[in-house]
Amino acid sequence: MTTPTESAQKASLSTLAELLPFLKPYGRQFLLAGIALIVAACATLAVPYAFKQMIDLGFGGNGIKSAAHIDLYFLALFGVATVLAIATAARFYMVSWLGERVTADIRSAVYAHVVTQSPQFFETTQSGEVLSRLTTDTTLIQSVVGTSISMALRNVLLFGGGMVMLFITSVKLSAIILLALLVVVLPIVFFGRRVRKLSRDSQDRIADASAMASEILNAMPTVQAFTHEKIESNRFTSMIESAFGTAMRRIRARSLLTMIAIVLVFGAIVFVLWLGAHAVIKGTMTGGELGQFILYAAIVAGSIGALSEVLGEAQRAAGATERLLELLAEESPIQSPAVPKALPQQAQNGATLELKNLVFHYPSRPLSPALSQLSLNIRAGETVAVVGPSGAGKTTLFQMLLRLYDPQQGQILLDGVDITELDLHVLRNAIGIVPQDTVIFSANAMENIRYGRAGATDAEVIEAARLAAAHEFIERLPEGYQSFLGERGVRLSGGQRQRIAIARALLKNPPLLLLDEATSALDAESERLVQSALEAAMVGRTTLVIAHRLATVKRVDRIVVMEHGQIVEIGTHAELVAKNGLYASLAALQFGVHG
Structure with missing residues (x-):
């Protein structure tokens, strides 16, 4: 022995x-x-x-x-x-x-x-x-x-x-x-x-x-x-x-x-x-x-x-x-297929998205489902808000779409193609994301925005910054777009970091846009500027918005209400308030009774 x-x-x-x-x-x-x-x-x-x-x-x-x-x-x-x-x-x-x-x-x-x-x-x-x-x-x-x-x-x-x-x-x-x-x-x-x-x-x-x-x-x-x-x-x-x-x-x-x-x-x-x-x-x-x-x-x-x-x-x-x-x-469980499929030619109004019976448990929490039998169809060009209490599975849903994790059961179809059959780079290039916690790299403002699309010209970077209401504050920096932003963006305010992230996503110009509390770190004036920029950016693409502040989702096409990893309600703001369910109680907390 x-x-x-x-x-x-x-x-x-x-x-x-x-x-x-x-x-x-x-x-x-x-x-x-x-x-x-x-x-x-x-x-x-x-x-x-x-x-x-x-x-x-x-x-x-x-x-x-x-x-x-x-x-x-x-x-x-x-x-x-x-x-x-x-x-x-x-x-x-x-x-x-x-x-x-x-x-x-x-x-x-x-x-x-x-x-x-x-x-x-x-x-x-x-x-x-x-x-x-x-x-x-x-x-x-x-x-x-x-x-x-x-x-x-x-x-x-x-x-x-x-x-x-x-x-x-x-x-x-x-x-x-x-x-x-x-x-x-x-x-x-x-x-x-x-x-x-x-x-x-x-x-x-x-x-x-x-x-x-x-x-x-x-x-x-x-x-x-x-x-x-x-x-x-x-x-x-x-x-x-x-x-x-x-x-x-x-x-x-x-x-x-x-x-x-x-x-x-x-x-x-x-x-x-x-x-x-x-x-x-x-x-x-x-x-x-x-x-x-x-x-x-x-x-x-x-x-x-x-x-x-x-x-x-x-x-x-x-x-x-x-x-x-x-x-x-160490082998990543998320791999591109040996023979990946191609995405169909993109329509002018964004991508279609279909979620079929998604079930997912995080590896570190195998007994508590983060998503449970979740199904949803999103039309091309539609703007859908995802709301619900903390821990409802909203961010997990975004991670599924980016294929950072694979569900234990179910399918996600992008323009009719199962995302597990796509090359990872093809899938992720078709998706732009503005995360809640913005990552700023130790580089200048120009390169931080260019992270959205490595081959973009300076003019394209500046145009994306204008759309994201970031151009003015960048111009006021000591060296403008060449200003070093500090490790993790320590020289910027939370709102400025958020606008850099939005500019990055806009520069990528993807058919599917994911906004995870994209205006959460902005003051009222910045939020107004960015909100109008985002509304312009949503034209011609499919957009999913995670929002805790319901004021930002009143004008979306549909609102999906999640709780415990499941969809419990779907409808417009007015329809959901009238149902007097979970959304109505969330709206009552933020706006007063009946929003």
């Missing part, structure tokens, strides 16, 4: 192999790095032999012959060093390039994958944790690809070549040293497993702290309004200290691993060299051979010590790779 530790170790050995798809495109660079690596290793292994020749033939001779040998072997030694320097520099350049290139590819791949995930993914994953994986974890992988793999291969070559040369120099001493080295491997493997587990724990603690910090930094006005600066600072400090404690346990384990490896390796070598010194005294070995043996033994010992270091780095990277692969393995 496999223990958890064993299964974790197996996973770690196979995890780094999962990076191969990212390495394959750069086979030529790996080949060049490999050639440089082999040349550098051969040059390193040639140094002890050059020393042996220099000692035995140079110092062993007399007069002119001895001086000639010394000159020759010193020149040879310098030549070897030059080759070693060039090959090492080439290896460093190539593997560093590979580390940077592969890391950039991984970051791009993970980010590109994450932005395609459905909202369900972000219900359970904090954005700060994703950012930690994109930065900290990829840096560890960069270290392995850009340094550790090269170091590991180099030291494997030096270890193998060094062992061969040791046996050529002295079979007896080499057999003894090999036996001693086998004993060294056991503690390295044992402690290596512990280092890997601690490395994964350390990365998890850092990710937790990053996620918490990201959340708090995005809510600074709230934190300061409730005077929680010290509390949040202490909470972050506590998490950082926890991460520090975990990191220190990892460092202690790695330090112990390094210490044990060095002591055992050099202890074995010293013992073998003691035997070699006695062999020279007895005349069974030359001084040059002993010098050569010492240098090869040092190379073998150094390569083992370096491999133990690399093993620690590789195990940290294995933990980081696991976390990145977890992100890449």
Whole structure:
């Protein structure tokens, strides 16, 4: 039976192999790095032999012959060093390039994958944790690809070549040293497993702290309004200290691993060299051979010590790779079909919409239906308001239309085509939305509005801003349309942010327009301006309006009243007031009896 530790170790050995798809495109660079690596290793292994020749033939001779040998072997030694320097520099350049290139590819791949995930993914994953994986974890992988793999291969070559040369120099001493080295491997493997587990724990603690910090930094006005600066600072400090404690346990384990490896390796070598010194005294070995043996033994010992270091780095990277692969393995339940259908040619008066028996539960709330047997037909060019108390399912309905979620039962037809049979980009390009919580990006006003249609000209952006009553306030900004709006639009009022969002939707010019409390953040004057702009924008397209303020929906074609995920009433304002049902009670609260 496999223990958890064993299964974790197996996973770690196979995890780094999962990076191969990212390495394959750069086979030529790996080949060049490999050639440089082999040349550098051969040059390193040639140094002890050059020393042996220099000692035995140079110092062993007399007069002119001895001086000639010394000159020759010193020149040879310098030549070897030059080759070693060039090959090492080439290896460093190539593997560093590979580390940077592969890391950039991984970051791009993970980010590109994450932005395609459905909202369900972000219900359970904090954005700060994703950012930690994109930065900290990829840096560890960069270290392995850009340094550790090269170091590991180099030291494997030096270890193998060094062992061969040791046996050529002295079979007896080499057999003894090999036996001693086998004993060294056991503690390295044992402690290596512990280092890997601690490395994964350390990365998890850092990710937790990053996620918490990201959340708090995005809510600074709230934190300061409730005077929680010290509390949040202490909470972050506590998490950082926890991460520090975990990191220190990892460092202690790695330090112990390094210490044990060095002591055992050099202890074995010293013992073998003691035997070699006695062999020279007895005349069974030359001084040059002993010098050569010492240098090869040092190379073998150094390569083992370096491999133990690399093993620690590789195990940290294995933990980081696991976390990145977890992100890449996440499959969004919302996918475009393999063979998508096309939308019919758009009519001049907008899109038709048909909802058939929709049933939907949020993944985080499987027992409470957000929509229940909801059916509705909306004609092209019709303006329909959706009203009801909080939690009635109004915003959920919009999320269904955008296919951010799929219903567990039922169908949504846009111009007669099931939206699950459309390419996601085709569907969403046909829909414009003005959300209740407007998102403003860290860019200028021009680019924020152009987000509605990436290829729009400056003139088209300005025209959309005019329609949304945003042009005047943008012109008054210090740099007009080139003014930076601040992270999340902190330099704008709520009403200004809302008008930017409306301009964005108008620029998109979609056949179906969704307005989620589009005028909720506006003052009376702005609301009047935007309302007239929206009414003009509704011409020639189908519009759905979510509204809590019923004054904004009196002039729509139909009002749909929702409660508990179901449609309970449909009609005009006058018809629904006359029915004296839920709408009439909502109207009575806002306008007084009978609106």
